[in-house]
Every structure is written in C-alpha cells, then in structure tokens.
Amino acid sequence: MRLLQSLQPYAVRVGYHVRHPTRRGVLIAIAALPCLLVGYTLILIPFTPGIRDIRRAKVDRPAQVLSVDGKPIAEFRPSNREWVSLKDVSPNVVKALISTEDHRFYEHHGIDLKRTAGAALHTFSGDRQGGSTITQQLARNLYPDDIGRAPTLTRKLKEAITALKIEALYTKPEILETYLNTVPFLYNAFGIEMAARTYFDKSADQLDVVEAATLVGMLKGNSYYNPVINPERALQRRNTVLAQMVKFGDLDASKLAALQKRPLRIDFERQTEAPGPAPHFAQQLRKWLIGWADRNDYNIYSDGLVVHTTIDSRLQTMATQALTRQANQLQGIADANWSARGGWRDNTVLVQAFVRESAEYRNAVAGGEAPEAAMKRLFADKPFMQNLRETKTRLQAGFLAIDPRTGEIRAWVGSRDFTTDPFDHVQQARRQPGSTFKPFVYGAAFVKGRKPDDTIVDQPVEIPLAGGEIWRPSDDTAPTNKPMKLSDALAQSRNTVTAQLMQDVGPSRVVGLARAMGVRESRLDAVPSLALGTSPVSLKEMVAAYGTIADGGEYREPTMVTEITNGDGEVLATFSPARPERALSEADDYTLLDTMRGVVNRGTGNAIRTRFGIRADVAGKTGTTQNNTDGWFILMQSQLVAGAWVGFNDSRITLRSDYWGQGAHSALPIVGDVFSRALRARVIDGNAKFEAPDNHHWYSDLWTRASDWVTGLFAKKPEPRQKAQVKRQASAPAPANETGAQKAANPANASAPTPDTASGPLPVPIASAVLAQPDDASPASTPAPHGTTIPGVPGEWNGPGGVPPGTSMPSAPTGGVILSPPVPSQNPPQNPQVSPAPAPAQ
Incomplete structure (x- = not known):
C-alpha cells in the first residue's frame, strides 16, 4: 500500500505530460521507439535458430537403416x-x-x-x-x-x-x-x-x-x-x-x-518414394528413432545416422514372397465367392450398409440429397459399386518373426502391399486370436498342477453369463462324451474341453498369465469365452507371447535396433536385448511346449509335417475365429518364432469357405513356406532342439547315495544269477516301435524327455510339397508316426453358439471337471471387433 502511495505522484505527472505533450517530450518518445525495437530484437536473438542448426539444415544426410546382415532397408528423408x-x-x-x-x-x-x-x-x-x-x-x-x-x-x-x-x-x-x-x-x-x-x-x-x-x-x-x-x-x-x-x-x-x-502443357505424375523391403517395420522404426534423436540432440534427416536393425534381409524377403503368394491364391477364392453375381448379390443388407458408410453417400446426404435417392443413384453407379466391392473384399495378411532367445525382430510384413495397404496388420490391427489363445489356458492349468495326461470329459457345456445368458461352446463335430487327455484336447483344439478347463482355472488367472507372457497392450476381458480367444489382440503381442514359450518361460520385449553409428562408423549408442522377465517356471513352460508339439505332429497343424516336410523340433497352434473371419497360425522353433494372420479389414467380410477360412489353410501356409525356406537356406539350424529343464541337483545325488547305503545295510544280498538278470533289465533298450509320446510317458525315459518330432514322418520333396501337394491334408487322413493309430481330428471351425438373453439353464452337466461359479460380466455384444462374443471361437 505504501509503495502505491509513493508511486502515485509520478503517475500523475506522467499522465499530465501525455495529455499535454511538449516538443521535447515528443522528440524523446520518437527516439525511444527505435531503442525499444533494438532492445526487443536483442532479446529475441537467443530464441532464433542457432548457427549449428543452420549448418545442419543445409546438409541433407538422412538416416540410413540397415538389416542385421548389412543390407539397406530404408532411408529417412x-x-x-x-x-x-x-x-x-x-x-x-x-x-x-x-x-x-x-x-x-x-x-x-x-x-x-x-x-x-x-x-x-x-x-x-x-x-x-x-x-x-x-x-x-x-x-x-x-x-x-x-x-x-x-x-x-x-x-x-x-x-x-x-x-x-x-x-x-x-x-x-x-x-x-x-x-x-x-x-x-x-x-x-x-x-x-x-x-x-x-x-x-x-x-x-x-x-x-x-x-x-x-x-x-x-x-x-x-x-x-x-x-x-x-x-x-x-x-x-x-x-x-x-x-x-x-x-x-x-x-x-x-x-x-x-x-x-503458349499453353501450360502440364505432364503431371505424382512422385512416390520406394517403400523398401520392410516398409511397415521402417514406419514403426521412424517413430521410435525420432524420439531417441530428440532425447539425444540428433536430427534423423541431416546427421547421417546409420541405424543397425535386427531385421534379417533373407527372412524378410522370404516372408514377403510367401505372404504375397498365399494372399494372391486366397484372393482368387474371395473374388469368386464375392462376385457381383455371387456373395455380393446375396448379401444385399450388408452391401447397403457398405454404401451408407461410404464417403460418397455421406457427402450426398450432407449436400441435401434424400437418403433413398442417394442410395438408388449409387447402386446404379457401376464404377462406384465395383470399386466398393474390390475394396471391401481385398484380402489382407500380416506376418512377424522374432528370435525368442533375444526378442529381436527378424521379419515384419504388415500387409500385402504397403503402397496400396499402408495399414499395419502386425502392430496396429486388433483381431480375435481364436484358438491361438488356448495355450494360455493350458499353461495356467499346468501352473495350477494339471498334467497333460489329465482327462476331462468331452461333453456339451453350458456356462451361465451375466444378464441371464448361457454360453454353449461347441465344436464342428459332436462331443464324444468320453474322457479326453488335455494333450489331445489342445492338439485337436476341442472347445468344449478348453471351456471346462477355463472354468477350473479361472479367467483371471488366464488373463494374468497372458499379460506376463507378452499380451500387454490389448484389453483382455476376464470372461469364460476368453478361453477361445474372443478379446482382440495384435499379431505382435501373440508372437511375442509364443516367444516366451520358446525361450523357457521368459518374456523378452521385442526389439528393433542393435546399435546406431554415424557416417564414419563411430558408435553413438548400443542396445542390448531386453531384460528377460520370468512368466512361467521352466518345468511348466516345457510341459506346455511339449503339449503344443502335438498340434504339429498329430493335430490341426500337421500340414507343417505333411505338406512342407519340416522335420525340425517345432511346436505351434492354429486359430480360426467365428464364421472363419480370422485365420491364425504361430510356429515355434528354438531359434525362430513366426506367426501369420489372414483376414479382411472389415470383419463382416469372410472367405465364405469352411475349408479355406480355417487358420490351418489360410495362415499356416505362409508360416510353413517361410520356415521351410529358412531351413533349406540354413538361416536357422534344423537340428536345434528345445532343451528340457534340468531338474537335477547335487543334493539329490547325496540323498540317493545315503538312501542306497541305508537300504543296503538291511537288504538281503541277491544271488549272483539274479544280479545278472537285474543288470540286463536295467540296460534293456526301448521297444523299436515306441513313439515319441510313449517314450515321454515311459518312466525309464523320464529323466531325458525325447522330442516327439524325432519320430515324425519322413520329409516329402520340397518342390512337390509346396507346388503339388493339395492344401487339403487333414489330421484324420494322415497316418501317425510309426503306424500309431490316431483318432480322426476334426477341423477347427465350430459354427455359431450362444442363446438369446433370458434362456433358462438346464441341469448341470455330469462328468469332467466341476465348474466353478460363473464370473460376472456384461453380455458380450455380437461384434467381434469390439468385445468378446459369447459364441464359440476356434
């Protein structure tokens, strides 16, 4: 207050001079303006680009992106x-x-x-x-x-x-x-x-x-x-x-x-940059590199950075070619099924929905045209309708391969053609994974103490949901009403058994395990139907999670870069593989892995053996969602894990084929093609095997010796002849016709489980396997190793399921596991892209 009072006389004087300017005052004011302008200019100098920035801006040295084998992938301009x-x-x-x-x-x-x-x-x-x-x-x-x-x-x-x-x-x-x-x-x-x-x-x-x-x-x-x-x-x-x-x-x-x-004589042609061999990978890398450069005071466009990535150019080429071949083949099937005189004409309601969602229709209505008139006009516009049909029925696919030992990404194909389809189906897309999600259910069961030889009755299942609904998962073949081993249920992808196992384990445990193994970005709803993969996830998450299985139960975050250097080769930064995070114990993880070998050896993924002749130690899982909307397949080998997804951008469009729509026939051939070529080119070692966990400890030997010594003090010494008999029995070889699964079950072999791939079928010639072998080999028609009789394995698609809200629940099923109380949840809507559907997914 005193300060204001002291300043008041000065304010009065200034106000007086402003109202009554003198000649001297005007001259001082005019002279002060340039001074103020110069002073303000001096203040702005630090806020303008510096000399170093100007020199850098003139030099155009974009970042060079190289593969792990030194091949150029991209250039960031x-x-x-x-x-x-x-x-x-x-x-x-x-x-x-x-x-x-x-x-x-x-x-x-x-x-x-x-x-x-x-x-x-x-x-x-x-x-x-x-x-x-x-x-x-x-x-x-x-x-x-x-x-x-x-x-x-x-x-x-x-x-x-x-x-x-x-x-x-x-x-x-x-x-x-x-x-x-x-x-x-x-x-x-x-x-x-x-x-x-x-x-x-x-x-x-x-x-x-x-x-x-x-x-x-x-x-x-x-x-x-x-x-x-x-x-x-x-x-x-x-x-x-x-x-x-x-x-x-x-x-x-x-x-x-x-x-x-003279006229203008324009010869217009839009210039496009070459997409490069791994454009979707480069797109994700650019985003990451910009952040790194900003934090470390570099410019990716002018500092001549050289980025050494984890991509293997050989695998990238194989993946791109395999995806293109398979997608082109399936596109022919889609075109036939969705021709103007076929499925497109037969789905009038769906086509009308597509027209109403088009920009042309919305602009017409916004411009004042009546909706009915706009619809009629667009339906009569043949070029518009043809373009709409070709756009909606264009089949898409994605592929990702990583090294499970390090988490390094080896190949990334986000779509059929980056120029036409820039949307990335590896990281951006979220689709229902179907049965490829089942390993999380079985893994949680093994953690809880279940064994692959445990049985659950393959019977009809009814699970009450919130809102009075009842979920009835089903398979494409009738239940056998007989006990089925968990190992067989996963190999044959039985929905009824998996749903019962989910009830025994609990959805929350499954969600927690899936998160720990690598599904960390997508939302997972802890509902019973999650067992069949009803929560949309990305292909990258699923392949990373399978990499956890292949690496002994340790999750490693996928990585893209190993080091960054300048143009002179000086190392600016190095990036080690991500720190491993334990998600499963080694024992439980190997149990799950060994169980998933059965999918390839005798289950829904046996085309890996019969069609592509792959004899390596591999395990995997197929997946097909309701109505054959999404096809999945992920294959694991100790040095490489690869997965593929096949479908359409709009989930309302499907291949309209119960055969080609299955993941075993849509996505598996992409992965099988890449693996077979990678093995022939020795990009990965075909002799590499998954190692069983070593449960042997020093104290176990000490305890065994002490027990033998104590037992020997009181045991009656056997006759010499009996000694010889005992010795011969201990060294007796396994039966010649013993299969890998039987060897694993044999107590004599329990200390060193033998991969059941060793007894797989002999490889067929690659050329005939890839080019001549029809893609119709089913598990039911394929003989098991060494003549073992295996019951027929049904296909994966299960048809629609679920009932309207309010349907009463019949008496509880008998046999199998005891169902735990239902998990409260909202009624999942029918749209598979929004939240889990109550219908079964395979």
Missing part, C-alpha cells in the same frame, strides 16, 4: 526430395526466381530495407504486399516451428535475425541452392527437382523458360496457383513471372508475347 546442386538447375529457374521474388538479391545482406519500407507503405494504404527476401523465405521454410507464420512483429523480427545469420554463413549461390531444394510444390514434392518431375516429367536442368516461370509462379500460393486444379490462375501467374523477367532484363522483350500465348 524429411520429405519426397532429391537434393541437386545449383549447377544442375536450369538457369531459367534462377532468373525467374530472382526477377519475381527478390530482384535485389545480390545487393542486400538478407534484408532489403527499401523493399520492406515499400511493402509497409502499400500495406498501410490497403494494398497488402510482402517484403520478404529469398533469404527470409528460406529462414521461414527451414524453421517453421521456431519462426512461425503469424503476421506479427515478433515473427518478422525472428525471420530477419535468422536471415542475417544465414547471409553471414553462406554465399549467395549456396542460399539459392538451399532455397530451391527446400521449397514445397504440393503433392509431397519438395525442391525443384521433384517439382520438375511431378509437373513436367523431366529433370530440373531441362526446364525451359515457360516451365520455369510456371513453377516459380506457384511460390506465391501453391494451392491457389496449382496448375493441375487451377490451370487458368496458373497461366496468368506464369505470364506475370515472364513479364517480371522482361522488366529486370532476364528475358528478351520481343519474345514475351509469343511465350505468353
């Missing part, structure tokens, strides 16, 4: 630009630019005070004009975030300061070269070289004076003077540029009239 030197640019371009944008370019030092003052006078008089020099425009183009584009005094001062710095660092030719290589020209074309290719299909050094004037004319307003969309405006602007060239002596006046009569 800030835009679709190709830097060319000034001598490789037509002189017509330079003359047109200087005459139009900055005719005193060679006379000033970044700021043209005369032009700035003239522009200010015109602006005050109502005719707004720009006074920026080429150097100021370059500063604005290079540093839009630091300088901005708002029409304020602060922005103009920052622009002027940066222009002065640029002029102090670079020569005039260097400034022109940098400007011409950084200026935008629409359609993702940056720089004069890409502009020349985009609009005239030629290089920058071949541009004539008319073409040069057209491109320079666009700089005043790219969209407004776009020669493709607004040719009349572009023509007028081009003629203005030609007149400016005559005005400042860069063009003969006698040629002006003839040149202004």
Whole structure:
C-alpha cells in the first residue's frame, strides 16, 4: 500500500505530460521507439535458430537403416526430395526466381530495407504486399516451428535475425541452392527437382523458360496457383513471372508475347518414394528413432545416422514372397465367392450398409440429397459399386518373426502391399486370436498342477453369463462324451474341453498369465469365452507371447535396433536385448511346449509335417475365429518364432469357405513356406532342439547315495544269477516301435524327455510339397508316426453358439471337471471387433 502511495505522484505527472505533450517530450518518445525495437530484437536473438542448426539444415544426410546382415532397408528423408546442386538447375529457374521474388538479391545482406519500407507503405494504404527476401523465405521454410507464420512483429523480427545469420554463413549461390531444394510444390514434392518431375516429367536442368516461370509462379500460393486444379490462375501467374523477367532484363522483350500465348502443357505424375523391403517395420522404426534423436540432440534427416536393425534381409524377403503368394491364391477364392453375381448379390443388407458408410453417400446426404435417392443413384453407379466391392473384399495378411532367445525382430510384413495397404496388420490391427489363445489356458492349468495326461470329459457345456445368458461352446463335430487327455484336447483344439478347463482355472488367472507372457497392450476381458480367444489382440503381442514359450518361460520385449553409428562408423549408442522377465517356471513352460508339439505332429497343424516336410523340433497352434473371419497360425522353433494372420479389414467380410477360412489353410501356409525356406537356406539350424529343464541337483545325488547305503545295510544280498538278470533289465533298450509320446510317458525315459518330432514322418520333396501337394491334408487322413493309430481330428471351425438373453439353464452337466461359479460380466455384444462374443471361437 505504501509503495502505491509513493508511486502515485509520478503517475500523475506522467499522465499530465501525455495529455499535454511538449516538443521535447515528443522528440524523446520518437527516439525511444527505435531503442525499444533494438532492445526487443536483442532479446529475441537467443530464441532464433542457432548457427549449428543452420549448418545442419543445409546438409541433407538422412538416416540410413540397415538389416542385421548389412543390407539397406530404408532411408529417412524429411520429405519426397532429391537434393541437386545449383549447377544442375536450369538457369531459367534462377532468373525467374530472382526477377519475381527478390530482384535485389545480390545487393542486400538478407534484408532489403527499401523493399520492406515499400511493402509497409502499400500495406498501410490497403494494398497488402510482402517484403520478404529469398533469404527470409528460406529462414521461414527451414524453421517453421521456431519462426512461425503469424503476421506479427515478433515473427518478422525472428525471420530477419535468422536471415542475417544465414547471409553471414553462406554465399549467395549456396542460399539459392538451399532455397530451391527446400521449397514445397504440393503433392509431397519438395525442391525443384521433384517439382520438375511431378509437373513436367523431366529433370530440373531441362526446364525451359515457360516451365520455369510456371513453377516459380506457384511460390506465391501453391494451392491457389496449382496448375493441375487451377490451370487458368496458373497461366496468368506464369505470364506475370515472364513479364517480371522482361522488366529486370532476364528475358528478351520481343519474345514475351509469343511465350505468353503458349499453353501450360502440364505432364503431371505424382512422385512416390520406394517403400523398401520392410516398409511397415521402417514406419514403426521412424517413430521410435525420432524420439531417441530428440532425447539425444540428433536430427534423423541431416546427421547421417546409420541405424543397425535386427531385421534379417533373407527372412524378410522370404516372408514377403510367401505372404504375397498365399494372399494372391486366397484372393482368387474371395473374388469368386464375392462376385457381383455371387456373395455380393446375396448379401444385399450388408452391401447397403457398405454404401451408407461410404464417403460418397455421406457427402450426398450432407449436400441435401434424400437418403433413398442417394442410395438408388449409387447402386446404379457401376464404377462406384465395383470399386466398393474390390475394396471391401481385398484380402489382407500380416506376418512377424522374432528370435525368442533375444526378442529381436527378424521379419515384419504388415500387409500385402504397403503402397496400396499402408495399414499395419502386425502392430496396429486388433483381431480375435481364436484358438491361438488356448495355450494360455493350458499353461495356467499346468501352473495350477494339471498334467497333460489329465482327462476331462468331452461333453456339451453350458456356462451361465451375466444378464441371464448361457454360453454353449461347441465344436464342428459332436462331443464324444468320453474322457479326453488335455494333450489331445489342445492338439485337436476341442472347445468344449478348453471351456471346462477355463472354468477350473479361472479367467483371471488366464488373463494374468497372458499379460506376463507378452499380451500387454490389448484389453483382455476376464470372461469364460476368453478361453477361445474372443478379446482382440495384435499379431505382435501373440508372437511375442509364443516367444516366451520358446525361450523357457521368459518374456523378452521385442526389439528393433542393435546399435546406431554415424557416417564414419563411430558408435553413438548400443542396445542390448531386453531384460528377460520370468512368466512361467521352466518345468511348466516345457510341459506346455511339449503339449503344443502335438498340434504339429498329430493335430490341426500337421500340414507343417505333411505338406512342407519340416522335420525340425517345432511346436505351434492354429486359430480360426467365428464364421472363419480370422485365420491364425504361430510356429515355434528354438531359434525362430513366426506367426501369420489372414483376414479382411472389415470383419463382416469372410472367405465364405469352411475349408479355406480355417487358420490351418489360410495362415499356416505362409508360416510353413517361410520356415521351410529358412531351413533349406540354413538361416536357422534344423537340428536345434528345445532343451528340457534340468531338474537335477547335487543334493539329490547325496540323498540317493545315503538312501542306497541305508537300504543296503538291511537288504538281503541277491544271488549272483539274479544280479545278472537285474543288470540286463536295467540296460534293456526301448521297444523299436515306441513313439515319441510313449517314450515321454515311459518312466525309464523320464529323466531325458525325447522330442516327439524325432519320430515324425519322413520329409516329402520340397518342390512337390509346396507346388503339388493339395492344401487339403487333414489330421484324420494322415497316418501317425510309426503306424500309431490316431483318432480322426476334426477341423477347427465350430459354427455359431450362444442363446438369446433370458434362456433358462438346464441341469448341470455330469462328468469332467466341476465348474466353478460363473464370473460376472456384461453380455458380450455380437461384434467381434469390439468385445468378446459369447459364441464359440476356434
């Protein structure tokens, strides 16, 4: 309060002088304005780009991305630009630019005070004009975030300061070269070289004076003077540029009239960057690398970084080719099933929904057209309907392979064609995994103490849900009403047995195990139907989780980069494999792994053996969701885990085939193709085996010896002949016809389980297996190893299930496990892409 009272006299005096200015006061005020402006300018200097940043911006050294075997994968450029030197640019371009944008370019030092003052006078008089020099425009183009584009005094001062710095660092030719290589020209074309290719299909050094004037004319307003969309405006602007060239002596006046009569002659072709061998992987890597570079003060576009990734170029090529081959084959089936006279015509209600969801329909209704009229018009538009059908029924697929020992990603194919289908079906897409989720249920059961030889009665199951619903999971064959081993239930992918096992284990335990093993980003609903994979997940999560199984129960986060160096080979950063996290004990994990071998050896995934002739120690699981919407297959080997998903972007579209829609026939061939080629090329070792956990401890030997010594004190010594008999029995070999599964069950072999792949069928010739073998081999028609009789294995699809809300529950089923009380949950809706459906999924 005292401070305000003391300042009051000064405020009164200032107010008096403002109301009654003197000549001296006016002169002081006028002199103070420049001082204030200079002071404010000095304050802004630290907030403008530094000298180091300007030097870096001129040098175009994009980050190079290499595979683990040294092959180039991608190059990270800030835009679709190709830097060319000034001598490789037509002189017509330079003359047109200087005459139009900055005719005193060679006379000033970044700021043209005369032009700035003239522009200010015109602006005050109502005719707004720009006074920026080429150097100021370059500063604005290079540093839009630091300088901005708002029409304020602060922005103009920052622009002027940066222009002065640029002029102090670079020569005039260097400034022109940098400007011409950084200026935008629409359609993702940056720089004069890409502009020349985009609009005239030629290089920058071949541009004539008319073409040069057209491109320079666009700089005043790219969209407004776009020669493709607004040719009349572009023509007028081009003629203005030609007149400016005559005005400042860069063009003969006698040629002006003839040149202004010439048409634009645009030869437009949008320029696209080559996607590279692993475009979806590179897209994810770019996001990660930008964050790393920002934290460590690097620029991925200009610092010449060399990123060494985990991708194996050989596996990447194999995966891309395998996915393309299988997708093309399945596309032919989809086209036949969804032809204009087939499934497309038979699903009128669905097609109407597609039309209503289209941009054309929404724009028509928003524009005032009646919905019925818009629908009728679009249905009559044959090109529109054909494009809609081809877009909706375009089959998609994704593939991912990792090294389970390190978590390093070896191959990543996000779609059939990155240019046409940029959406990534490995990390971005969330789809129901079907039966590929079942290993989490069986793994949780093994953790709880269950054994593969434990049995559950294969019988009809009814599980009450919240809201009065009853879930009735089913299989494509009738229940046998007989006890079935857990190992057989997983191999044959029995839904009824898995649902009962889920009730015994509890959904919460299954969710917890799935999280620990690698499904960490997607939402998992702890409901009974989760046992059949009703919660959408990503392919990356599932492959990572299977990598946990293949690596002895330890989860490793998937990684993309091993090290980053500069252009001189100096190491800037190294990245070790992710720290392992224990999700399953070694014993429980090996039990699960050994059980999943049965899927490949005698179950739904046996085409790996019969069709592709793979004899390596492998395990895996197929998956097919309701109505054959999604097909999955994931295969594990000690050095490689690979998975594939096949489906459509819109889950309402399916292959409409109970055979081809199954994961064993849609996704498995992609994985099988990659594995068979990788084994032949020795990218992975075909002799590598999963190692059983070593449960042998030093104290067990001590205890055994002590027990034998105590027993020997009181035991009656046997006759010598009996000794020999006992010795011969202990060394007796296993029966010649004993299968791998029997060996594992034999107590004599319990200390060293033998992979049951060792007794698998002999490999078929690769050429005939891949090219001639029909994709109709079913487990029921395939003989088991060494003539063992195996009951027929049904296909995976199970048909619809579930009943409307309010249906009463019959008496509880008898036999099998005792069902635990139902887990309260909301009634899952029918849309499989939103939340788990009550219907069974396989």
